[in-house]
Amino acid sequence: MIPKRDRLKLPRQDPVTRPAKERIGDFREIYALLDAERAIEQANRCILCKHEPCVVACPAENHIPQWLELCADGKFMDAAKLSHETSNLPEICGRICPQDRLCEKDCVIGIKGDPVPIGAIEAFINEWAFANGYRPELNPERPQHSEKVAVVGAGPAGLACAEELAQRGYAVTVFDAYKEPGGLLIYGIPGFKLEKEVVERRIGFIRNLGVKFVCNRRIGKDITLTDLFNQGFAAIYLGHGAMQPKVPGLPGDDIEGIYEAIPFLIRNNLREPYIDSQQTPRLNLQGKEVVVLGGGDTAMDCVRTSARLQAKSVTCVYRRDEENMPGSRREIKAAKEEGVKFLFYTQPLRFQADSQGKLQSITCQKMQLGEPDDEGRRRPLPMANSEFTIRSNFAIIAFGFDPTSITGKGDRQLETSSWQGLKVDENFMTSWPGVFAGGDNVRGADLIVTAMADGRKAAGGIDRYLHPKEK
Ligand SMILES: Cc1cc2nc3c(=O)[nH]c(=O)nc-3n(C[C@H](O)[C@H](O)[C@H](O)COP(=O)(O)OP(=O)(O)OC[C@H]3O[C@@H](n4cnc5c(N)ncnc54)[C@H](O)[C@@H]3O)c2cc1C
Structure with a gap:
C-alpha cells in the first residue's frame, strides 16, 4: 500500500482509447480495459477519505472506497464481489455511467488534481472476475416463497x-x-x-x-x-x-429526411437477432449534412452514429452552452474527436424542403441564458432578430422522452x-x-x-x- 501522501503524486491514467479515425470505421467499444498493473496503481490513488463523498454521489451507494482498497491490494475477485453487493450491473455502469457528474465529480483528490478513474476500475475488476470464473449466484440462505x-x-x-x-x-x-x-x-x-x-x-x-x-x-x-x-x-x-419521444411540433417536421432518435439508433446500431436487417438495412449517410437537434446522451449517440455512417458533416444543435449539456463530458469529448461540430445557443424553429419535398435547411434562432429554473439550470431565452438558416438534408430529433x-x-x-x-x-x-x-x-x-x-x-x-x- 502506497502511503497517503505519496498517492496524490500519482497521475490519473484512463483506459487506452482507440484513435478516432480507426473507431469511426466500426461500432465496437472505443475504450480498452485498464490492465491489472494500472488498475492497482489507480486504485491506490484513493486516499480513503472519511466522508466518502463518492458513495454519497452514487445513486446505488456503491462501496467504492472499499472495493478500490481491495483492488489496490490486488484482490480483484473480492473487489468484484463487493461491487455486486450494491449493483446488479457493475460492469455496465463502470463503462457508461456519467461518472464525471456522479462519483468522480465529488472525489476529494479531484479538488486539486484529477479524480480516481472509478468507472474504469469498476469495469476492470468485474471483467477480471468474469474472466476468472466469477458468476452471480443465488444466496443459499434465501427464503422460499410461493408467490x-x-x-x-x-x-x-x-x-x-x-x-x-x-x-x-x-x-x-x-x-x-x-x-x-x-x-x-x-x-x-x-x-x-x-x-x-x-x-x-x-x-x-x-x-x-x-x-x-x-x-x-x-x-x-x-x-x-x-x-x-x-x-x-x-x-x-x-x-x-x-x-415516447418529446415532439417539438415544429413546422415542417414531417418532411422526408427527418428521423426520430430511437428508430435511427435501432436501425443503424443493431443487427440480428435484434432486428431484421434485410428489412431495415443500415443507412449510408455519404453526402449528407446531418444535423442532430438536442444535447443529451441520445443526441451524442446520434451524432457519433452518423459519423460512423460516413456523413459528409455532422452538427449538433443545442440551445444552451457546452457547460450546460446534460450528457457526460466524456461522450462530448469523444464526439468532438470524431469530427462532430457543435452549434451552441441555437434553437430550431422550422424545417424547409427542396422542390422534391426533401429536407433542405433548418431555420434556427440564437439563444441566451436567463435566470435559473426550478432545477437550478439557467433558462435558455430567444434573442430578438437572430434568425438564421443552416443547410441540412438529414436531421435527427433527440429532445428526450x-x-x-x-x-x-x-x-x-x-x-x-x-x-x-x-x-x-x-x-x-x-x-x-x-x-x-x-x-x-x-x-x-x-x-x-x-x-x-x-x-x-x-x-x-x-x-x-x-x-x-x-x-
Ligand atoms: C440513446 C440513449 C443513450 C443513453 N445513454 C446513457 C448512458 O450513456 N449512460 C446512462 O447512464 N444512461 C444512458 N441513457 C439512459 C438510460 O438508458 C435509461 O435511463 C435507462 O435505460 C432506463 O432504464 P429503464 O429500465 O427504466 O427503462 P428502459 O431501459 O427504457 O427499458 C424499458 C423496457 O420496457 C419495455 N416496455 C415498454 N413498454 C412496455 C410494455 N407496454 N409492455 C412490455 N414491455 C414494455 C421496453 O421494450 C424496454 O425494454 C441513455 C438513453 C438513451 C435513449
Missing part, C-alpha cells in the same frame, strides 16, 4: 428488480415488448459505448438465477395488468421506461404527474396496491444507475408488501 412476481420491462430497472426478487426467493417472470431483453441497453445505447455481448452476458447471468423472460409481449395491449393478476402473479413491477401509459382495458388507472410519470410511495408502490414501479417511467428519462437503484429498492418494497409481518 410469483411479474416484472414488466427488461431494461436496467426491470433486470435489477427481477434479480433482487429471485435473491429474495420469489419466482420471477419478466415481460418485454421487444424481441430481446435489455431495454435501452440494447435498443438505444450504441455498441461503441456498450457492446451488445456485455449486455447479453449479464442477461445470461440473470437467467441462470432462475428468472424467466417472455419477449414480444406488450403489456396493456397483448395482456393487461389485470390479466397478470388473474394469472396468479401476486405483485407486478413496472419498469417500462420512458420511450416521456413515459407512456401501460394500463389496458379493465385495468385501474395509475396516478401520474403532469408529464405522465408514475407516482409511487416510499416503497415504490403505485396508486394500485400490488403494482410497483421505478426507473425512467417514474423519474422521466434519467440514467442506468438510477433505474437500477430503483429496481433494487422496489424489490424490497414488494417483499415487504407480500410478507409484511416478517420484515
